[in-house]
Amino acid sequence: MATPKSPPALDAAIIGGGPAGLVAAVYLARLRRSVAIVDASQSRLATIPRTRNYPGFPDGISGPALLSALREQAHRYPIEHRAGQVDALERTEEGFRLSWQGGDLTARVVLLASGTSDVVPAMPHLSQALRSGLLRYCPVCDGYEVIDRKVGVIANGPAGVQEARYLRHFTPDLTLFMTPDAQSLAPAERERLAQAGIRLAEGAVESIREWDGRISVRHGGFETACESLYSALGLEVHSTLAERIGARTDESGYLLTDRHQETDAPGLYAAGDVVLGLNQIAVAAGTAAIASAAMHLALTRREPR
Ligand SMILES: Cc1cc2nc3c(=O)[nH]c(=O)nc-3n(C[C@H](O)[C@H](O)[C@H](O)COP(=O)(O)OP(=O)(O)OC[C@H]3O[C@@H](n4cnc5c(N)ncnc54)[C@H](O)[C@@H]3O)c2cc1C
Missing domain, CATH: 3.50.50.60 (FAD/NAD(P)-binding domain)
Incomplete structure (x- = not known):
């Protein structure tokens, strides 16, 4: 009996569906990349009563309202949304395998946008x-x-x-x-x-x-x-998945990246609060834009043209 064929690897997978993950997904989808987000749905954005320093909202906007607008924007594109907490990230020949309770997928490049949580x-x-x-x-x-x-x-x-x-x-x-x-x-x-x-x-x-x-x-x-x-009282940085495959962090656990948001684990990018820097929504969106443009170029370089 023939063994069932596993589905082809996606171009990109994103771990985390806060502002960093959602912005990156939209960029990648608009760059015509197949992309999936796996999200445990614990974004810090959801806890903000009203943010008044995020650009474009003169009277501020509540975190939940901004999060649903970002989700709605992502739903306009063919992005796969999976609910779950990724508990393993491993290298494969083609790129990476992510798995969570009840699911897994493979992708050629990965963005870790898993954020932090407050103590x-x-x-x-x-x-x-x-x-x-x-x-x-x-x-x-x-x-x-x-x-x-x-x-x-x-x-x-x-x-x-x-x-x-x-x-x-x-x-x-x-x-x-x-x-x-x-x-x-x-x-x-x-x-x-x-x-x-x-x-x-x-x-x-x-x-x-x-x-x-x-x-x-x-x-x-x-x-x-x-x-x-x-x-x-500090923060817990969700960087463990990346550290296990060789990405370096600073002493507080924040992931170190190059200026294209790539970690020390080639093909693994990181954006938002999980990266050393200012924990802000605008920074999450900015680093996600940089990462996703770089992920697209890295994929392009691997493709015969
Ligand atoms: C009370 C409060 C007020 C704030 N006010 C402001 C403000 O006014 N202005 C401002 O700019 N910033 C503010 N911030 C900070 C802002 O919320 C964060 O900078 C922003 O949410 C970071 O986005 P992110 O996408 O990196 O992480 P998050 O928004 O935290 O999203 C990370 C996502 O990844 C998921 N995840 C984590 N690990 C996994 C895993 N293994 N598998 C699958 N999914 C996973 C989480 O469940 C979550 O959904 C505030 C934060 C708090 C707590």
């Missing part, structure tokens, strides 16, 4: 606090919204000092809260806080709650209410 503070009603702007993650995104407000930063180490000093540009009323497992701050770091007029909260954080339209932090027996609390 979240322990508190009830987290998504509600994000939606109302009581909890925030990114001063580049929304520091403008907290000008002269009473703001807190929660951290588990010196990154909190850096975040609080960054926010000092926007507001003079700042308190740094440390988690119970936090590394203690060196005298020089405490001095930097004092010089910037930033309070270091006494005692470790005991609990966080929304209270009377504010975010209230209990620490060392005290309670301090803020208008917004920034989390400086």
Whole structure:
């Protein structure tokens, strides 16, 4: 009996369907490349109440609305959409094999657009606090919204000092809260806080709650209410699939690429938050455009003309 023939490799596969993956898919489809996106549907974009720094929207746009517009744009083209969490990326003779629970596919080149996920503070009603702007993650995104407000930063180490000093540009009323497992701050770091007029909260954080339209932090027996609390607890970078096939990362786990967004694993490109750089939607779209144009050229070079 003849063995069933596996389908031919696609030109390109994209892991991740946030802004980076969706923009790249549209570029590749318009460059007449066969392309599939495999997405676990956990885009950070979906959690943004309203972004006001993404170009082209004078009054801002909500993350979910922008994500659905990007998805709708991608649906206008013959792009395969598969739901799943890719758990293996391997090399084949032709390029790569991706597999996930219930599916697999092969492609000649791959874009990793798998993003990052935030380490979240322990508190009830987290998504509600994000939606109302009581909890925030990114001063580049929304520091403008907290000008002269009473703001807190929660951290588990010196990154909190850096975040609080960054926010000092926007507001003079700042308190740094440390988690119970936090590394203690060196005298020089405490001095930097004092010089910037930033309070270091006494005692470790005991609990966080929304209270009377504010975010209230209990620490060392005290309670301090803020208008917004920034989390400086860090991010998990989703770079493991690439690292397993030889792509290098920096010490924080961000993928290193060349100026065409190609990683050290030839034929594997990366764009968006998973790449070292500024974690921003515009950057995700920009790096996706660069990567997809380079992927098309790399494929063209392999084709007889
Ligand atoms: C609260 C908040 C507010 C923000 N505000 C702004 C703002 O105002 N302006 C701005 O520019 N940026 C803002 N950002 C940052 C912005 O959301 C990100 O920069 C952007 O979403 C990055 O896009 P991305 O496509 O790289 O990653 P993501 O949007 O995170 O998408 C990655 C996708 O890959 C999928 N994935 C991961 N691993 C796998 C796998 N193994 N297999 C299949 N799929 C996988 C994920 O499920 C997800 O769907 C904000 C972020 C947060 C959290």
